[in-house]
Amino acid sequence: MSNPKEKKPSLTRTLSLRVALSIGVGIMVGAGIFVFPGIASGEAGPAAILSFLLAGTIALIVALCTAELATAMPSSGGGYYFVSRTFGPFWGMLIGIGQWLGLVFASAFYLYGFGSYLIDLLKEIGYQPGDPIILIGLATAILLTFINIFGTKSAGKLQNNVVLILTGILTLLFLYGVLQALGIIGEASLPSPFAPNGFSPVFGVSALIFTSYLGFVQIATMGGEIINPQRNLPRALVGSVLIVLILYLLAIFVTNSVLPVDQLEELGETAIVEVARSLIGDIGALVVLFAGLLATFSSANASILSSSRTIFALSKDGLVPKWVSVIHQRFGTPHRAIFLVGLPIAGILFVGNLEVLAETASLLHLIIYGLICACVLKLRKEAPIWYVPGFKTPGYPALPAVGMLAGFGLIFFMKPLSIILGGAVLLVSAIFYFVYARGKKLSDPSPPHIDPKLRKPRILLPVSLPLEKSIPLAILKGFTNLEVLLLGYKELKEQTSPEQYEEEDDGETQAELNETRKDLEDEGFDVKTELVFTPDITQAIDNVILEYDCQALLVVKPIEELNRLLIPVYDINQISKSFATVIYELTKASNLPATLMIIESKEDSENDEVKDSSAINREAMKRLRQAGIDKNQIKSSSVQVSDISEAVKEKSKPDDLVILVEANAKERENFINKIRVEISDKIDCPLLVVLEERKQEEDSEPKDSPAEEVEKEDENDN
Incomplete structure (x- = not known):
């Protein structure tokens, strides 16, 4: 976009x-x-x-x-x-x-x-x-x-x-x-x-x-x-x-x-x-x-x-x-x-x-x-x-x-x-x-069966304030039909009170966040903002994802141009319909080439449990094509590594966008920490994580008594 x-x-x-x-x-x-x-x-x-x-x-x-x-x-x-x-x-x-x-x-x-x-x-x-x-x-x-x-x-x-x-x-x-x-x-x-x-x-x-x-x-x-x-x-x-x-x-x-x-x-x-x-x-x-x-x-x-x-x-x-x-x-x-x-x-x-x-x-x-x-x-x-x-x-x-x-x-x-x-x-x-x-492109249908939020995904973009460098718009310019949630954060020391720091800050950080938002809006992006002062940014990101129902998390890098999508795949269940839909909605206007990176674990190879990478490749290609990505956009390769961070580090280039799917929404904080420490800090290219929807546990909410349930039903009838 x-x-x-x-x-x-x-x-x-x-x-x-x-x-x-x-x-x-x-x-x-x-x-x-x-x-x-x-x-x-x-x-x-x-x-x-x-x-x-x-x-x-x-x-x-x-x-x-x-x-x-x-x-x-x-x-x-x-x-x-x-x-x-x-x-x-x-x-x-x-x-x-x-x-x-x-x-x-x-x-x-x-x-x-x-x-x-x-x-x-x-x-x-x-x-x-x-x-x-x-x-x-x-x-x-x-x-x-x-x-x-x-x-x-x-x-x-x-x-x-x-x-x-x-x-x-x-x-x-x-x-x-x-x-x-x-x-x-x-x-x-x-x-x-x-x-x-x-x-x-x-x-x-x-x-x-x-x-x-x-x-x-x-x-x-x-x-x-x-x-x-x-x-x-x-x-x-x-x-x-x-x-x-x-x-x-x-x-x-x-x-x-x-x-x-x-x-x-x-x-x-x-x-x-x-x-x-x-x-x-x-x-x-x-x-x-x-x-x-x-x-x-x-x-x-x-x-x-x-x-x-x-x-x-x-x-x-x-x-x-x-x-x-x-x-x-x-x-x-x-x-x-x-x-x-x-x-x-x-x-x-x-x-x-x-x-x-x-x-x-x-x-x-x-x-x-x-x-x-x-x-x-x-x-x-x-x-x-x-x-x-x-x-x-x-x-x-x-x-x-x-x-x-x-x-x-x-x-x-x-x-x-x-x-x-x-x-x-x-x-x-x-x-x-x-x-x-001639040359006009038509938008895909928007049937009611596909959740509208997958057709216009909300991307969480965390940025540390004050910004050392401006946000590289090259990451976003290839995308279409999305909403950016700009999360400005100030990471505090453990002993520092967020309320006290916000009072001492006197609106300076908020003003800088507003200026960053204006820069994005001037480029035509639909932007919402949130500002947090916190000693635990991982938990803050998790809270914001839940509160705003975000579909993706983008970790930016200072690049000038985006030339390829790199999609590591270690399990075919990664390529769910929601994952494929988000990828398509994010990339349909950019027409960027995509490379599937089929990861073969070294440990599995040593234990004679090698997965059929060709079968995974065929099924993943099929699902991405069904999502609307042109087959000529997609290439594939395979790599034998110990873990996904090693694979991304080995195969990624500075002008790539690495696209991952969240492993487990219930353990999001651990996953975000892993993304930050084990992957993002080791690579030079931006990283996009497609998030799973995390539903509230039924047991976490107190159940109504039978009398309260009847009362609610009567209210609904009225």
Whole structure:
């Protein structure tokens, strides 16, 4: 860390499980449920139900993979965030721009559909308004843009209410149609024959109607704003797909029960209106048109909500300009990112050819879906230390592999023009990356399973006052994302009272400590200070470590430059996840090479108890790579010595940083003394000790009586 990174903007978790479900359902139950039943049935007949089932199964597989990734990386950005953290910023840029523009295209399509449904509804009730579809869509786009700016919670409530009404209307309509088809109401009219054109059209129709399932991944795009993401994200992702799948299966069944295949083929996208009219008369047509209004409105709202979070995430990562991710101080929303969704939608409404753009959006999403499944395959295999999902995809690796192949495979059933347009979006994204964002580094995810203090470790830096030389900043400048606890101490003689000395000191030592702190803060470090006057500095250090919960202890040396990390390893259990995480967090920005020094004890060799140093080396290398340290950074060597201090003295250089792990937290004072006397005083390079957490002994605290325990429980309940 040479300079701290600016605090990145973050969004508040205000979205409940119901709202998360409504976002996914709202996008998926859009124009698809009104347009595709007639078109799909016209091509495949009642067998179209298999097409929706096949597409829904693929969507469910992707939803399961998304749930795994989202619980490991519950941040805003969804598919973009997953892909960028798995395959790097280049692929992240392609997916991010594709996800953003794909939802912009889809939103324009939905809003145009909203205008069409409104005109048809007005005509159905006898009013002839002309044809202001574009103006209606434009006005609605502006309205939704400002609703989303005024607050995510407000937009979420609107989405939840609209989807609740919509799904209620559709469920009642389709259940009535099922009862009629089964003969429970009136005469039975089951669809027959099941596959009038054979089963070959089923796969082509699956590719056509897969656009109906686009949208559930956008729940993950809102991951940074969903309450309790570990529980709610998997439920929302899988639940939304299942809800929509059931609605689509009911719609296809009822459609084919009410009208014959040849009539459905003739009616095409308006078939569902005539199905409703056949079921309950003209009021049915009005109900479907009203439901179509709600569907397209909710799809557009959910798309704007999630699309803005994609461009917000791109900006947070520096792949697009930083001003995009500014959060409105009053409303707490990414208002500039929302404008970058609303304005293009308004412009596209005047372009036309929205069907082609909608299919292009589907193509871009299929690429995202395929890569999401690929992310699960890659991350499960490599198992980086930050990847600890709260939910795991069942059937690994088969299900993710099937989802990946199916997602990419359905692209080949798309129209050539859509494939060309999708390719053009990816090409422009690639060019923008190489011109603007090439070389950008992305921060690793910060999953809730890893203790935050390991992601921003607090380093204790003891310095004797008055300072003989200034603190060599070269030791710290390679580090990133840490907090320095500067412990200034004056080591007193045994007979000297600390209170008396502090009174005689008259603040001079404190002033010097403050000056040292200012020097560090001027270099951009986050610094806290503590001053002690003590005859026992070892005990003082131990007390401060416990009081401030420090994760590492740094013993400085007067060096000008740091060029290597030297990590002595004598037991593979040293390389714990916490140790590896701290090493990574301390060094990820410096890109310093690391050398593992495998220590073989001479005593063990003489007693024929030589440890398998090659096995220790392989396992240690693996754990450090899992922590995120590039394999090209790590080298290894072995040395036969009597103890660790001899090994460090023999192999260390003045420009090294020796990194040790604490041997036993319960015997910290003895360990610190050993560090000072046996190692630090014998070497010329600085030393970093990663500390174990020392938990308080249960027996050291008096236990409450049963009556006191009941009293505490009552207080907690109140």
